[in-house]
Amino acid sequence: MSQFTEGEVPLSTTAERQAVTAQTGATPGRDWVIVTRGIKREYDMGGEIVRALRGVDIAIRRNEYVAIMGPSGSGKSTLMNLIGCLDTPSAGEYWLNGTLVSSMKDDELARIRNKEIGFVFQTFNLLPRATALHNVELPLVYAGMSAKQRRETAAEALDRVQLTSRMHHKPNELSGGQRQRVAIARALVNKPSILLADEPTGNLDSQTSQEIMKVFESLADQGQTVIMVTHEQDIAAHARRVVALHDGQVSSDTRRERFLEEHASAIVAKGGVVG
Amino acid sequence: MLFIEAIRLALNTIRAQKLKSFFTLLGVCIGVMFLIAVVSIVEGMGRYMEKDLIGKLIGVNSFELRHRPNINMGDMDPSVWEEYRRRPRLYHDDVRPVVDALPAGTRWAVVSDNTLPISSRYSGGPRNAQISAVEGDYFAIRRFVIVEGREFTPQELEMGTPVVIIGQDVVKRLFPGLSAVGRELRMGGLPYTVVGVLESQGSAIGISFDNQVFAPWQSPVHRLLNRVPQIIDAVIVQVPTASQMTEAQERVRQVMRTRHKLRPAQPDNFSVQTAESALEFWNKIKRYLVLAGIALPAIGLVVGAIVIMNIMLVAVAERTREIGIRKALGARRADILTQFLIEAATLSTVGAALGVALGIGLAKLISAVSPLPATVAPWSVAVGVALGAGVGIISGVYPASRASMLDPIAALRQE
Numbered sequence: 295m296s297q298f299t300e301g302e303v304p305l306s307t308t309a310e311r312q313a314v315t316a317q318t319g320a321t322p323g324r325d326w327v328i329v330t331r332g333i334k335r336e337y338d339m340g341g342e343i344v345r346a347l348r349g350v351d352i353a354i355r356r357n358e359y360v361a362i363m364g365p366s367g368s369g370k371s372t373l374m375n376l377i378g379c380l381d382t383p384s385a386g387e388y389w390l391n392g393t394l395v396s397s398m399k400d401d402e403l404a405r406i407r408n409k410e411i412g413f414v415f416q417t418f419n420l421l422p423r424a425t426a427l428h429n430v431e432l433p434l435v436y437a438g439m440s441a442k443q444r445r446e447t448a449a450e451a452l453d454r455v456q457l458t459s460r461m462h463h464k465p466n467e468l469s470g471g472q473r474q475r476v477a478i479a480r481a482l483v484n485k486p487s488i489l490l491a492d493e494p495t496g497n498l499d500s501q502t503s504q505e506i507m508k509v510f511e512s513l514a515d516q517g518q519t520v521i522m523v524t525h526e527q528d529i530a531a532h533a534r535r536v537v538a539l540h541d542g543q544v545s546s547d548t549r550r551e552r553f554l555e556e557h558a559s560a561i562v563a564k565g566g567v568v569g
Numbered sequence: 570m571l572f573i574e575a576i577r578l579a580l581n582t583i584r585a586q587k588l589k590s591f592f593t594l595l596g597v598c599i600g601v602m603f604l605i606a607v608v609s610i611v612e613g614m615g616r617y618m619e620k621d622l623i624g625k626l627i628g629v630n631s632f633e634l635r636h637r638p639n640i641n642m643g644d645m646d647p648s649v650w651e652e653y654r655r656r657p658r659l660y661h662d663d664v665r666p667v668v669d670a671l672p673a674g675t676r677w678a679v680v681s682d683n684t685l686p687i688s689s690r691y692s693g694g695p696r697n698a699q700i701s702a703v704e705g706d707y708f709a710i711r712r713f714v715i716v717e718g719r720e721f722t723p724q725e726l727e728m729g730t731p732v733v734i735i736g737q738d739v740v741k742r743l744f745p746g747l748s749a750v751g752r753e754l755r756m757g758g759l760p761y762t763v764v765g766v767l768e769s770q771g772s773a774i775g776i777s778f779d780n781q782v783f784a785p786w787q788s789p790v791h792r793l794l795n796r797v798p799q800i801i802d803a804v805i806v807q808v809p810t811a812s813q814m815t816e817a818q819e820r821v822r823q824v825m826r827t828r829h830k831l832r833p834a835q836p837d838n839f840s841v842q843t844a845e846s847a848l849e850f851w852n853k854i855k856r857y858l859v860l861a862g863i864a865l866p867a868i869g870l871v872v873g874a875i876v877i878m879n880i881m882l883v884a885v886a887e888r889t890r891e892i893g894i895r896k897a898l899g900a901r902r903a904d905i906l907t908q909f910l911i912e913a914a915t916l917s918t919v920g921a922a923l924g925v926a927l928g929i930g931l932a933k934l935i936s937a938v939s940p941l942p943a944t945v946a947p948w949s950v951a952v953g954v955a956l957g958a959g960v961g962i963i964s965g966v967y968p969a970s971r972a973s974m975l976d977p978i979a980a981l982r983q984e
């Protein structure tokens with residue numbers, strides 16, 4: 295895989311990171327939503343150490359729309375879980391909004407997830423017995439909002455994904471695309487600083503995938519920071535920046551134009567960029 | 570906030586899985602049901618014993634001088650029995666000195682009783698009845714009301730005229746369909762004329778108080794009631810006010826100690842029995858009943874706790890993904906812990922509430938179909954519900970803490 299070429303703006307090279315940390319002392323500046331330094335994640339599988347991440351440096355600015363790409367087993371989900379504060383690294387540091395979160399305790403991480411992170415999963419992960427509205431209310435429950443305010447806020451969030459009419463439906467009464475839109479509404483209801491999506495279109499047909507990509511695009515246009523994991527090049531091509539992972543390391547980090555140029559033939563072969 | 574949310578969630582779960590929830594609740598439900606029922610019966614019997622039965626056996630503000638207590642159930646040491654057996658009996662000669670020692674305004678009565686066969690011309694073979702030979706103010710102390718005829722006259726009492734006052738059962742058996750007053754019945758081969766009929770006394774624990782015949786103590790029947798004709802069973806004393814009880818009892822004791830020539834170091838060889846002393850035996854029985862009333866529900870509750878714990882463990886396993894989702898969305902350990910604890914507590918409180926309802930029903934049923942009286946004690950309802958909630962919380966601790974410790978990533982990955 296190629297390194298950055300001239301003209302590109304390398305965002306997570308060592309030099310960049312050092313520049314960032316040098317400017318602001320120990321903590322990266324406010325513009326940088328995510329800064330990781332030498333993040334490693336190892337799993338001990340009964341004596342055999344699996345190195346899922348082997349030292350990842352990434353810096354992501356506010357309002358960026360980033361795709362994390364790579365083949366299966368390259369460590370995308372592991373990185374996603376770390377960025378989403380569901381997990382802590384075996385080594386290295388991670389700053390979220392200028393706060394060092396890599397050494398935080400369980401309950402602090404729960405608070406960060408509640409306030410700063412909005413998750414969208416491949417399998418939607420909605421509570422099957424709860425209505426769309428109640429699913430969207432969940433993050434607000436843990437934020438300690440009153441029942442009435444919660445209902446209003448959740449209803450607004452559903453309105454933004456055009457699901458007002460399906461508010462009282464349970465997940466099994468909704469289509470895949472609708473379910474994913476409920477999940478997006480839920481992810482955004484607490485106004486998180488980042489929207490994290492792990493293979494958000496993995497369980498959807500291409501038509502519905504397009505729909506969801508449009509939602510992401512418009513969110514990014516409105517200034518929402520979006521980080522999306524995918525192994526599909528045509529999905530990654532929607533992002534404005536693509537970070538490629540290979541074997542637990544960043545192998546490339548490119549702007550969209552550059553990415554399209556490099557992968558044009560592959561994307562064309564698959565029928566063009568979705569959307 | 571989260572608290573109400575968790576209760577709502579738990580109620581939803583119960584509603585969604587009615588049958589499963591019912592079986593989960595069964596143990597707690599049965600435990601609490603027994604608690605309420607047993608306590609109600611103990612309470613009802615206690616109230617009955619204290620207010621009705623003892624009051625009927627021993628009048629208000631009164632005590633009985635006997636050679637040994639006549640109300641004495643429960644377990645008793647054989648040596649105590651042995652001592653009772655050796656006690657001298659009371660004799661009619663004791664009555665005068667005892668009565669003379671009593672304060673003014675005190676009522677007294679003498680009574681000897683036994684079960685004897687009685688018969689009449691108007692019915693078949695002889696039947697057993699409770700025969701009492703009485704003297705003094707017996708009917709006044711016992712508050713017996715004569716509904717037909719009259720009381721004994723002082724002359725009849727003094728002369729020992731063969732007249733009787735009888736209870737409702739005796740009327741029914743010996744004089745079926747007839748007016749008893751003025752007719753004759755036979756006891757010990759002698760005829761007695763009925764002069765009065767008593768108001769019904771009702772029954773307690775299946776025993777009727779109406780199968781009774783009263784005659785003047787001096788009448789010939791007293792010879793048949795005890796081994797030695799001059800033996801009496803009791804002197805009953807009723808003082809005008811409760812404050813005089815101790816004083817009167819003490820005077821009677823001193824008279825009897827002198828008559829029995831007891832030295833100061835020797836204990837009384839007679840008994841002065843009050844309603845309270847008669848209650849002692851009941852309190853003894855009550856202790857066993859209460860113990861049973863605790864043991865039985867305790868078994869139910871322990872079984873209930875184990876069932877709830879297992880069901881909750883299954884629920885945690887089944888809902889691992891839900892727990893993962895909740896954690897990803899910001900639930901802290903305490904939130905998950907609370908959720909499952911409240912769910913367990915709600916589940917078992919609902920069971921306890923059902924148990925309370927069933928227990929009250931059972932108590933009512935028992936008192937309806939059996940002579941056992943039952944009174945539902947409010948405290949037992951409160952204890953029942955509190956126990957239910959407690960059992961839920963205790964049995965929920967382990968499953969809930971397991972749920973709260975789940976790793977969110979592993980939980981999310983579960984199918």
Ligand SMILES: Nc1ncnc2c1ncn2[C@@H]1O[C@H](COP(=O)(O)OP(=O)(O)O)[C@@H](O)[C@H]1O
Binds near residue numbers: 339344372373
């Ligand atoms: N919980 C785990 N225990 C052990 N190995 C794991 C665990 N999670 C991931 N891995 C391993 O780490 C590597 C990266 O996995 P993952 O991040 O899921 O990759 P991707 O999402 O890119 O497919 C894989 O080799 C995977 O087997």
Ligand SMILES: [Mg+2]
Binds near residue numbers: 370371
């Ligand atoms: Mg993955």
